[in-house]
Amino acid sequence: MDGALWRRRAAECLGVFALVTGGCGAIVVNHATGALGHGGVAASFGLVIMVMIAAVGHLSGAHFNPAVTVAFALTRHFRWREVPAYLVGQLLGAVGGALVLRLLFG
16 A cells, blocks of 8 residues: 555544544533534534545545445545545544543543
């Protein structure tokens, strides 16, 4: 795997990590306190996506979702040979985010 693909995988991993940590963390906080409401949770997800697109979108295309990656490959907007690397990065980011939430909130 070349260096550019490693960077794209890392960008996807970071983006999904932020999405799970920030977005799902907002759900946990809202459940515990009721302070955010549906609008606050939705805004949290949207803001995380916006920030991650701005931060790493130029590296990876900002898929941040395995369904998006596969859909791009199916419609020939993305190379099939890169799909496994993206999926691994996304999975690692999601698991990492879930582990952080587990450590923070139990």
